[in-house]
Amino acid sequence: MDANPRSALTHRCYPQGGTVASTEIIPHQRCHNQMMKRAEPRLAAPARPGMTASRAAAARAGGAVRVAAGLAGLAVAAGALAIAEGPGRATTYAGSSPAGAAFTLSAGLALIAAGLIIRLDPGARRTGDLALLAGVTWFAPVWVAWQDGPPLVPSLAMVAGGFTFPLVVHLVLAYPDGRVGSAPARALVTAAYAEATLAAAVLALFRDPYLDPGCLANCNVNVFLVHPVPSLANAVEAADRWFAVAAAAALTAVCSARLAAASRPARRRIAPVAVPAIALAAAVAARAIALQQTTVEDPFNPALFTIFAVASAAVIAIAGGLVAGVTRARAERRAIARIAVNLSAAPAPGALQSALAEALHDPGLQIAYWLPGARWYADATGQKVPEPAARPGRTVTRLTRDGHPIAAVTHAGTGPGLEGHLGPAIVLGLENERLQAELLAQLDQLRASRARIVETADAERRRLERDLHDGAQQRLLALSYDIRLARASAEAAGHTTARAALTTAAEQTQGALEELRELAHGIYPAVLAEAGIAPALATLADTAPLPVNILSADARRCPAPAEAAAYFTVAEAVADAARRGAGHATVTVIHDGGRLIVTVADDGAARAASLAALADRVGALGGSLLIEPARCRAEIPCASW
Amino acid sequence: MRVVVAEDVMLTREGITRLLTDSGIDVVGQAGDVAALLHAVRTTQPDAAIVDIRMPPTHTDEGLVAAQQIRTEQPGVSVLILSQYIEPHYAMRLLEDHPERTGYLLKERVFDVAVLIDALRRLADGETVVDPTIVARLIARKRTADPLDQLTEREREVLALIAEGLSNRAIAARLFVTERTVEAHVKQIFQKLSLSTDPDSHRRVLAVLAHLRTT
Numbered sequence: 001m002d003a004n005p006r007s008a009l010t011h012r013c014y015p016q017g018g019t020v021a022s023t024e025i026i027p028h029q030r031c032h033n034q035m036m037k038r039a040e041p042r043l044a045a046p047a048r049p050g051m052t053a054s055r056a057a058a059a060r061a062g063g064a065v066r067v068a069a070g071l072a073g074l075a076v077a078a079g080a081l082a083i084a085e086g087p088g089r090a091t092t093y094a095g096s097s098p099a100g101a102a103f104t105l106s107a108g109l110a111l112i113a114a115g116l117i118i119r120l121d122p123g124a125r126r127t128g129d130l131a132l133l134a135g136v137t138w139f140a141p142v143w144v145a146w147q148d149g150p151p152l153v154p155s156l157a158m159v160a161g162g163f164t165f166p167l168v169v170h171l172v173l174a175y176p177d178g179r180v181g182s183a184p185a186r187a188l189v190t191a192a193y194a195e196a197t198l199a200a201a202v203l204a205l206f207r208d209p210y211l212d213p214g215c216l217a218n219c220n221v222n223v224f225l226v227h228p229v230p231s232l233a234n235a236v237e238a239a240d241r242w243f244a245v246a247a248a249a250a251l252t253a254v255c256s257a258r259l260a261a262a263s264r265p266a267r268r269r270i271a272p273v274a275v276p277a278i279a280l281a282a283a284v285a286a287r288a289i290a291l292q293q294t295t296v297e298d299p300f301n302p303a304l305f306t307i308f309a310v311a312s313a314a315v316i317a318i319a320g321g322l323v324a325g326v327t328r329a330r331a332e333r334r335a336i337a338r339i340a341v342n343l344s345a346a347p348a349p350g351a352l353q354s355a356l357a358e359a360l361h362d363p364g365l366q367i368a369y370w371l372p373g374a375r376w377y378a379d380a381t382g383q384k385v386p387e388p389a390a391r392p393g394r395t396v397t398r399l400t401r402d403g404h405p406i407a408a409v410t411h412a413g414t415g416p417g418l419e420g421h422l423g424p425a426i427v428l429g430l431e432n433e434r435l436q437a438e439l440l441a442q443l444d445q446l447r448a449s450r451a452r453i454v455e456t457a458d459a460e461r462r463r464l465e466r467d468l469h470d471g472a473q474q475r476l477l478a479l480s481y482d483i484r485l486a487r488a489s490a491e492a493a494g495h496t497t498a499r500a501a502l503t504t505a506a507e508q509t510q511g512a513l514e515e516l517r518e519l520a521h522g523i524y525p526a527v528l529a530e531a532g533i534a535p536a537l538a539t540l541a542d543t544a545p546l547p548v549n550i551l552s553a554d555a556r557r558c559p560a561p562a563e564a565a566a567y568f569t570v571a572e573a574v575a576d577a578a579r580r581g582a583g584h585a586t587v588t589v590i591h592d593g594g595r596l597i598v599t600v601a602d603d604g605a606a607r608a609a610s611l612a613a614l615a616d617r618v619g620a621l622g623g624s625l626l627i628e629p630a631r632c633r634a635e636i637p638c639a640s641w
Numbered sequence: 642m643r644v645v646v647a648e649d650v651m652l653t654r655e656g657i658t659r660l661l662t663d664s665g666i667d668v669v670g671q672a673g674d675v676a677a678l679l680h681a682v683r684t685t686q687p688d689a690a691i692v693d694i695r696m697p698p699t700h701t702d703e704g705l706v707a708a709q710q711i712r713t714e715q716p717g718v719s720v721l722i723l724s725q726y727i728e729p730h731y732a733m734r735l736l737e738d739h740p741e742r743t744g745y746l747l748k749e750r751v752f753d754v755a756v757l758i759d760a761l762r763r764l765a766d767g768e769t770v771v772d773p774t775i776v777a778r779l780i781a782r783k784r785t786a787d788p789l790d791q792l793t794e795r796e797r798e799v800l801a802l803i804a805e806g807l808s809n810r811a812i813a814a815r816l817f818v819t820e821r822t823v824e825a826h827v828k829q830i831f832q833k834l835s836l837s838t839d840p841d842s843h844r845r846v847l848a849v850l851a852h853l854r855t856t
Contacts, residue, residue, distance in 0.1 A: 539729070542729065547785040
């Protein structure tokens with residue numbers, strides 16, 4: 001309820017000539033009436049324009065609409081100026097002083113101009129319309145003061161004035177994606193429109209300006225009035241002020257939360273709109289509280305005028321911020337278009353991500369490609385990455401092509417504005433890189449599978465060696481022991497023939513033991529697994545058919561597959577050197593940057609056959625084998641698999 | 642002589658035990674793993690332990706580790722490692738810390754009771770025992786410029802016996818020459834091979850093995 005002594009103002013304040021107070025953005029002003037028209041813009045579906053011909057036609061039509069809207073806006077502004085200089089001289093901020101006129105005009109025109117500029121962008125047409133509408137309603141409180149004109153005009157203006165604030169709230173919260181993203185923001189926008197509509201309707205139908213103690217301008221007119229109910233009108237006006245305070249607080253909260261949650265690039269983008277929006281909210285709340293005390297919005301009241309000035313400046317800043325945002329988005333689109341041009345040259349994996357990050361000034365941008373076969377996401381090099389998920393300040397835009405998912409882009413921003421920026425060429429580029437990532441991922445899997453095969457084979461060899469050692473060799477040992485016992489008893493009993501046979505058997509057993517030992521060693525030298533490559537190579541040199549100099553053998557250990565690959569490389573190369581009649585061979589094994597580098601050089605005849613099996617084994621571990629006529633060099637990653 | 646036998650394969654362990662017992666050697670303890678071995682050695686204070694190189698739990702080099710521990714903790718106990726590997730690396734690792742009273746023999750050799758008894762006696766005398774097969778392989782190793790070519794036939798024989806761990810006296814007895822002659826040969830060999838180790842120390846076995854391996 002009004003805090004004002006109602007009795008003092010039982011009359012209309014200024015019989016006529018007085019304009020309404022509402023010169024600013026607040027939901028609705030006092031002095032309104034009648035039926036609201038459907039000022040509630042049920043906003044158009046997200047305009048994602050089709051293509052080509054229809055788009056060109058739309059652009060032409062858009063041009064005409066823009067010219068008409070611009071002219072209309074100018075007319076509204078010019079009319080407001082005229083009214084302010086005439087009948088509104090005492091009742092409007094615009095009429096109260098040149099500064100007031102300047103604030104009123106520049107704020108309203110800023111919104112109209114912003115609307116026209118934003119409308120140039122087909123994707124942002126709805127935002128442009130909102131700004132245009134806000135600009136026009138901004139002048140409504142001045143038009144209320146037009147007491148010489150047709151009574152319908154001030155009556156309509158009383159209704160329209162209440163919608164400036166909801167429209168600006170909508171603009172602010174729909175920035176920068178053109179859609180009000182979060183649930184609290186949507187609730188705030190909806191509530192603001194609903195409250196403005198309800199208040200405007202009640203006041204239009206039941207408020208007789210003449211009986212309104214808060215009426216200042218043009219208090220004779222309300223063509224929509226059905227029946228004056230002053231108590232209802234006053235109650236609604238008071239409720240409207242409290243709502244304005246609450247809505248301003250909510251707007252401040254939402255904008256602050258957005259700023260706080262945004263990543264740095266996103267914050268740079270949001271701040272030009274969100275910060276003035278907070279200032280505007282403060283002005284709106286201050287005005288509502290001030291009116292609670294004074295009831296009449298007297299433009300000559302210094303406090304009220306200051307609040308109006310702050311609100312106007314905030315609106316101008318918001319309009320500027322909106323235009324800057326659209327301009328920036330346009331620049332980004334052009335940058336993205338340039339990427340598309342550069343895609344003609346085959347880009348390296350990941351080039352698209354860095355190009356997009358640069359174009360969008362978002363160094364943290366990440367592209368994850370969907371691999372339908374593997375059913376996980378990968379980066380451009382085919383490495384598995386966690387499924388992209390939105391988090392504060394980061395949005396995930398999932399891109400599809402012909403209904404199939406291609407990629408998920410994690411980027412700064414609060415809403416899904418990215419997809420519209422990426423033209424078909426970029427999407428094609430993404431699809432291309434996705435295919436490449438898929439290939440690389442498959443290559444990786446293949447590599448891992450080859451490595452597993454080698455590892456399994458090695459493990460099998462080791463197991464075989466152990467089985468021989470613990471099984472056949474032990475049994476032969478036991479057999480040779482038994483033969484010796486038998487021979488001893490044969491000897492004691494004087495069976496010379498049996499003794500001779502048993503001696504032969506003992507020798508045979510001994511021979512079998514030796515062969516078995518060599519076999520086991522060849523399958524997998526136990527010392528390789530237990531003590532590493534250096535001792536194993538020393539033993540290899542002990543038994544090699546030609547002199548083998550081990551110039552250096554690093555004693556550091558590597559995973560078994562790498563050591564085995566290094567050992568068998570040397571073994572194979574030494575055997576090959578012997579086949580080619582080499583006089584000697586030299587071996588070096590060094591660790592270098594996480595790789596085992598094995599070199600075997602000899603002085604034999606030039607190599608005829610390639611060491612294909614060796615190349616396979618080394619390659620399977622992600623290493624490389626260089627075969628020269630009398631030298632071979634293997635590089636084997638010494639990392640755990 | 643009192644001996645502990647450690648070998649995880651029961652057949653082999655019992656075979657060795659029986660051979661030793663038949664030869665009048667007192668087997669005071671049998672062990673199937675390292676813990677039991679160490680316990681038996683501590684409690685029975687034997688003259689020697691015969692230890693399989695590969696025992697539970699990992700079947701890698703438990704025997705070697707146990708041997709070194711026994712030689713460190715109880716210097717009076719000789720250790721004879723039995724192995725199926727002709728692996729100088731293991732033999733040299735065994736001799737590195739405690740060259741005297743340690744031995745490395747191929748397992749199949751212990752069933753020749755004379756060899757086994759001889760090895761135990763030599764260890765008791767403070768000598769070292771390295772399986773002749775290992776030494777023979779090292780001497781036969783292919784070399785580019787073979788320093789062993791400078792040695793006479795007799796010197797090579799002496800070199801091999803040094804590498805097997807025999808003392809000068811034992812070499813003299815083996816070759817039917819005087820100990821003084823052996824000393825002269827040893828001095829010659831060490832000079833020709835430029836070995837700087839004291840020819841009379843226990844370290845000479847390891848020095849010769851290392852030399853044979855790296856040239």
